[in-house]
Amino acid sequence: MSEYKKIFKNNLWIENPVFVQILGICSTLAVTNNLRNTLIMTIGVTLVTALSNLTISAMRNVIPRKVRMITQVLVISFYVIIVDIILRAYLPDVSKALGPYVGLIITNCIIMGRAEAFAQGNKPIISFWDGFTAGLGYMLVLVVVAFFRELLGFGTVFGIRIIPESVPAWTIMVMPPSAFFVLASFIWIVKGAQMKKTVKTSAGSTSASGK
Amino acid sequence: MIPDINPIVLFFASIFTSNILLTNFLGMCSFISISKDLKSSNGLGLAVTLVMTITTALNWILEKYLIVPLELGYLRYILYIIVIAAVVQVLEMIIDRVSPNLYMVLGIFLPLITVNCAILGVALFMQLRNYTFIQSVFFGFGSGIGWWLAIVLLAAIRKKTENAPVPAPLKGVGITLITIGIMAMAFIGFAGMIKVQ
Numbered sequence: 001m002s003e004y005k006k007i008f009k010n011n012l013w014i015e016n017p018v019f020v021q022i023l024g025i026c027s028t029l030a031v032t033n034n035l036r037n038t039l040i041m042t043i044g045v046t047l048v049t050a051l052s053n054l055t056i057s058a059m060r061n062v063i064p065r066k067v068r069m070i071t072q073v074l075v076i077s078f079y080v081i082i083v084d085i086i087l088r089a090y091l092p093d094v095s096k097a098l099g100p101y102v103g104l105i106i107t108n109c110i111i112m113g114r115a116e117a118f119a120q121g122n123k124p125i126i127s128f129w130d131g132f133t134a135g136l137g138y139m140l141v142l143v144v145v146a147f148f149r150e151l152l153g154f155g156t157v158f159g160i161r162i163i164p165e166s167v168p169a170w171t172i173m174v175m176p177p178s179a180f181f182v183l184a185s186f187i188w189i190v191k192g193a194q195m196k197k198t199v200k201t202s203a204g205s206t207s208a209s210g211k
Numbered sequence: 212m213i214p215d216i217n218p219i220v221l222f223f224a225s226i227f228t229s230n231i232l233l234t235n236f237l238g239m240c241s242f243i244s245i246s247k248d249l250k251s252s253n254g255l256g257l258a259v260t261l262v263m264t265i266t267t268a269l270n271w272i273l274e275k276y277l278i279v280p281l282e283l284g285y286l287r288y289i290l291y292i293i294v295i296a297a298v299v300q301v302l303e304m305i306i307d308r309v310s311p312n313l314y315m316v317l318g319i320f321l322p323l324i325t326v327n328c329a330i331l332g333v334a335l336f337m338q339l340r341n342y343t344f345i346q347s348v349f350f351g352f353g354s355g356i357g358w359w360l361a362i363v364l365l366a367a368i369r370k371k372t373e374n375a376p377v378p379a380p381l382k383g384v385g386i387t388l389i390t391i392g393i394m395a396m397a398f399i400g401f402a403g404m405i406k407v408q
Contacts, residue, residue, distance in 0.1 A: 022384050025239040026328045069325070070296050077289045085285065100335035103288050107328040109240045175399065176234055180392030184385045191380035 004129055011133035014194075017110045018141040019187045024110040028142055029179035030101055035158050038146035039139075040094045044087070044102065046135025048079045049111045053131030055079075057119040072115045073106065080105045110138055145182050149173045213341050218349035221342075225353030228404055231329050232361040233395040235336075238329030242362055243387055245320075252366040254316040255323075256359030260352065262302065262324050263333055266295050267351025270334040271344055291334050292325075299325045329358055365391060 017023045024045075031041050055075050056063075063071050084102045087095040095102065105111070114134050119127040150156060153173030155163035163169075172178050216224075231237050238259070245255050270291050278287055303321045307314045324330060333354045337347045368390055377386045 019384075022243060023240060025243065026236050029236040029239065069322070070293075073292055073296065073326070074289065077292055081285060081288055084288075100332060100339060103335050104237070104328045104332055106288055106292060107326045107331050109326065112326055172396075176236065177392040177395040177399065179236070180388045180395060184381070184388035184392065187385045187388070188378070188380050191385065195380055 003126065007126070007130050008133050011130065011137045012140060013137075016137040016141065016190075017113065017134050018138055019183075019190055021113070023113050024108050024138055025183075027101055027104060027108060028138075028145065028183060029176065031098060032142055032146040032179055032182075033149050033153060033174040034097065035143070035146045035150045037094055037097050038142050040087070040091060041098055041101070042135070042139035042142050044083045045105055045108060045110070045138055046132060048076065048083055048105055049114055049135040049138075050128050050132035051079050052076045052111055053114055053119040054124050054128040056115045057122060057124040057127035060120055068120075072112060076111050076115070077106050110134055141183075141186065145179065145186060148182055149178060153178070213343055214346075216346065218345045221346055222349040222353040222356075224404075225350050226357040226360060227398065227401040230357040230361060230398055231333060231354040232358050233391070233398045235332065237332035238327050238358055241320075241323055241327060242358075242365065242391075243384065246362050246365040246369055246387070249363070249366040249370060250316075251320075252362045253359075255320045256355075256362050258320050258324055259327065259329065259358050260355030262295070262299060262321075263330055263355035263358070264348065264352040265302075266291075266298050266330055267333055267337055267354075268344070268348050269294050269298065271337060271342070271347040274338055275344075287338070288331075291331060295330050295334070296325050329354070361394070364394065368394075 011017065015021060018025070018028055027041065027045070032038050052072070052075050056072055059071070059075075080103065083105070084095070087098070087102060111131075114131050118130045122130070147157065150173075151162060152170045153175075155161060155165070155167065155169055173182075225231065229235065232239070232242055241255060245251050273290060273294060274287075278284060278290065283290065299321050303314075306321075333351055337350055342350055365387070369387065372386070372390070381389075
């Protein structure tokens, strides 16, 4: 059980795919100007990552080395197609808003990264968990970024007005550049917290480089 | 309905007003990691431009003569990715044979390009916006040049600001993201000049 807990902690915080490993940035920036779309997108990515990891792990002993990458891509594409079709059927407005970015989940480095780094060398069930938690780590970052972008840019959260109409909206927040700034700020805060923790817990570090 | 845009205009639009990296956020991962070094950035930019142009053209042909007539829309993602992977593989073999020097420079990047979201993204945009063949080629080529331009710009900026006093938590990725954000803001100045769809 502790193995599972360790993976959970790792993927959500210590080695979070987005702000530590810097993967999956493309979609992080593109869809986070709207909280609802972001949530749907991240649920999709989490499912694809988990299921792809499961499948690739189950097949890991039969895939020849040479075609490893293309096989992974095909497995991932398979699940993305399913997610895309489900979205188009049940949530057509979200599907339209996300547009090609749903298809681009295939090239999301997180999924490929987990497949290479974990699923190739581990059992199916734990690979599923690893994929699932990696997706959750991704969801964590995106939801926070989207929360701020939608709140400050539109004044709403999930479409519910929070900031009164009279306050002028900070429109740059919903334009592309702000995604970079919000994400950078997020990384700043988180890395700062992680760094402080390392300094505190490293035994007997009194002098020097506290800056 | 096919958009009525002059391919040359589309070419310039995809470099400036609709830059694949700074406006559409595609191709970020390698953008952030490779822009540490100007020479590699140049090599990668060239490779991306080549692959993007070729695959966009091929995917257009695939779309028109295979996907639409046989109604294989649901397989589109898989088919496009297979085309991209195949092109990259073939290109790698050709470059290795024709110019080992170029292979030395580009070699490691080519497999990386297969999963570059920009390549698949450009193909999907082309299909979404219903471009003609000529428009697609110019769009693919322009997007590649735009990507190349952006990565070289970023590499140059990073080189210049290497020794700047950045707070520790922001070093590396953080400050790079902020730099890209400012670049993106600068490119917004081009917005509205040209339509792309």
